[in-house]
Amino acid sequence: MRIGLLTEGGYPYVSGDARLWCDRLVRGLGQHEFDIYALSRSERQEDEGWVPLPSQVSRVRTAPLWTAEDDGVGYGRRARRRFAECYGELAAVLCAGPSEEPSALEADRFGSALYGLAELARDEGGLVGALRSETAVRALEHAVRAPGAARTAREARVPDLLAVAAHLERALRPLSLDWYEDDGLGSVDLCHAASGGPAALPGLLARHFSDVPLLVTEYGVRLRTHYLSATDASPSVRSLLAAFHSRLAAEIYGRAALVTAGNTHARRWQERCGADRDKIRTVYPGMDAARFAEVGESPECADPDTLVWVGRIEPTKDLISLLHAFAEIRKEEPKTRLRIIGVAAGPEGAAYLGHCKALAAQLFPDEADGLHAVGDNPVSFGEIGGPEVPALADAYASGAVTVLSSVVEGFPISLVEAMFCGRATVSTDVGAVVEAIGGTGLVVPPRNPRALAEACVTLLRDPERRERLGAAARARALELFTVEQNITAFHGIYLEIVSRHPVRRVVLDDTTGEPLPFAVPAEAHLPGRWTDSGARVVARGGPGWAAGPPVRANTPLPATEGAR
Structure with a gap:
């Protein structure tokens, strides 16, 4: 297909x-x-x-x-009236205010306005100029002043209306x-x-x-x-x-x-x-399991006294709580070390990383094994690609337990990577963490350093449990989160959709221009000689004049020419 x-x-x-x-x-x-x-x-x-x-x-x-x-499109009187009606209807729906369960009438009004603008763009050649026009701003102003408008909408001033109009123009560019x-x-x-x-x-x-x-x-x-x-x-x-x-x-x-x-x-x-x-x-994300195979099949290579955190460094990762938890861990297990591996996400992340390094230096002064040894900090910060961590798999290989301390998380990619590496995990109960790890790791409440510390100490003191959890985690990851399962799932969904919602097309004869009955057989989706036809195909509902090549703003490129 x-x-x-x-x-x-x-x-x-x-x-x-x-x-x-x-x-x-x-x-x-x-x-x-x-x-x-x-x-x-x-x-x-x-x-x-x-x-x-x-x-x-x-x-x-x-x-x-x-x-x-x-686009330089000049609208006639009828087109201007169509735009004012459709955009005004769109603005009226927005000013009614968002609701948790929009009514069918509101959905129909929004859809009618949206498709009306799309049809106008198709008929006239674009909407860019109209969406930037004074007519659009006046339609918004009329909608926010109309009876029944939401209170927050009624409070809008001219700068607010200009900002909303600019955002709508950008969001509706695909219509043109x-x-x-x-x-x-x-x-x-x-x-x-x-x-x-x-x-x-x-x-x-x-x-x-x-x-x-x-x-x-x-x-x-x-x-x-x-x-x-x-x-x-x-x-x-x-x-x-x-x-x-x-x-x-x-x-x-x-x-x-x-x-x-x-x-x-x-x-x-x-x-x-x-x-x-x-x-x-x-459909779970598909990840490349091969890059973690060597580490996952050799769990004994990990340092049993090292905790590892991997990810993008930003405030939502709550490394501050992790550092305070590590202070509690050191009281119970003085030999434990913590490796934080990742890069800062933007200026905010860079500032947060600096704050974390300062806190680590304050909580954990440099330590030395003897009078003549050079001291170092039990908390280290690094990046993937450096001499100590040349590859992502090496980051997880450096520790026996992987920790996630986030307060906000979607799908925990770093946890799944640790699972592929056969590592036991301790993580906070946010986002899809519990769904991802199942019963193969320990989960604690977010922003609770003491609970995080207790869970880490439990695994540090029980190597057999770490090994069992790591093996179960790797088996779960290989079953649910591989590229192969992702591709298989989408292939099945494609077939399901096409079987239930086939596109009805009209095939026109090249000689007469008349529709050919039964010209698209059921096997037309399969590659073969029966799909090679000189007839023109027009999608159902498409006008006859659209069968020829349209004028384009950018010419489609073959993949071999377009890749660069």
Whole structure:
């Protein structure tokens, strides 16, 4: 089958989010054909180029989400009236305020406004200029002043309205793309969005215009990320943007054929944000187990007196509690050492790392074994790639127990890596930690240094239990979290969606231009001579004039030419 893979700030860019799992998915499903539709987040990301693409990627189309040139489209009176009506309806829905369970009427109003704008963009050639116009700001102003508007919306001032209009213009840029014709997303059998939000919006429009089924995968719920960000904006701006993103998420979940979550924690968020429980499938992230095989098969190589922490250094990892817990551990087991291995995440992470190093120096003065020995600190900080830790597997090999002290966590990648290495773990009960480790590690409440210390001391004093837990953890990781299980799961989901939601296409005869009955047999999804046809294919619902090649802003490139 032909898959349209939709990404935003991710694959195929070198620095993209979810780059690894998308690349593994595409390479693992060599029997299918992939078209990549990618939205870039920055000019720097585009300059860094793409990862090498496999042969099953037939073409790549990209569009910048970080900028949009004025399309220069001049609207006539009727088009201006259509835009004012659709945008005004969208603004009215947002000003009604977000609710935990949006009514069917509100969902219909939002969907009608969104698809009305998409149809206008398709008919007129773009929406960029209109979304930046004074008409858009006046529509927002009218909506916030209308009777029945939410209190926080009524408090919006002109700067707030300008900020909301700018955000909506950026979020709705995919509506102006030329991806939705019958030789674009209209020609694929399935759209697979690698995340929610902007990445899923092209798939939503492909479903609207051509009835192409949509699959949405979220390893981190996009709506949750929005709720936790933009804290510096005014309450009015946050309220209106939260309303937009919650309505968009509900529309995406409602129109998607299936939604996949990376864990039960993400699944609960999806259900809370409007996803139908019967549509959700849990597909765990697939990780490369081979890189940890040597360490996992030799658990005796670990230092029995060393604790290891691995990850990105930032305040949510709560290394402060870990250091205080280690102080308690040293009282019970004086020979114990702690290795913190990772890099700081941005300026905030760098400042936090400096604070942690200062606290470690204060809590643990340098120690020496004798009068003539050089003292050192029992807490060490390092990075992967250095002389002491040349590879990621070496980080976990250096200690007998891996510790996670986070107060906020999605899917605990570092814990799963430790499980592949056959290490016993002590972790805080946050996010999907319990789901990931099952019964193969010890779990304590977050922000509780004493409980964390007691659990670590328990494992340090019981090597047989460490070995049993490590072996069970490795077996669990090999069963649930490998690349192979991830690819197998998505292959089954693809077949399930296509079998339940086949795309109905009309095949036109090259000679007469008339529709050919029974021209698309059931085996058309299988490669073979019966799929080689000179007839033109038009997706159901597509206009006849769209059968020819449309004018494009960027020409699709073959994978061999586009990879750089």
